[in-house]
Amino acid sequence: MEDGASISVVARRNGVAPNLLYRWRRLMLDGGAAAVSEDEDVTSNRAVRQMEDRIRELERQLGRKTLEVEILKEALDKTRLKERTWLVHSRPKGGSR
Numbered sequence: 001m002e003d004g005a006s007i008s009v010v011a012r013r014n015g016v017a018p019n020l021l022y023r024w025r026r027l028m029l030d031g032g033a034a035a036v037s038e039d040e041d042v043t044s045n046r047a048v049r050q051m052e053d054r055i056r057e058l059e060r061q062l063g064r065k066t067l068e069v070e071i072l073k074e075a076l077d078k079t080r081l082k083e084r085t086w087l088v089h090s091r092p093k094g095g096s097r
Helices: 007-014 018-036 045-090
Strands: none
Touching: 007 018
């Protein structure tokens, strides 16, 4: 759009179909119009980056908590196994208590 080259030339040079470039250009122009209209609530790039950073941080925290849960499950399983082993070995001989 900036250097005045035709869409057909740009499409050939980049190996894409001209109708795809026409569509992209239309979407870009429509998006630009929405971005400057006062009717639409448009989120700034800075706000989007902040939200993406927050999402990444929450995903990291979720990963940590998931790992903690797995570790605790394994520890609980081992504790239960030890309890069963202890109970079997602590029963009095002869079957009465």
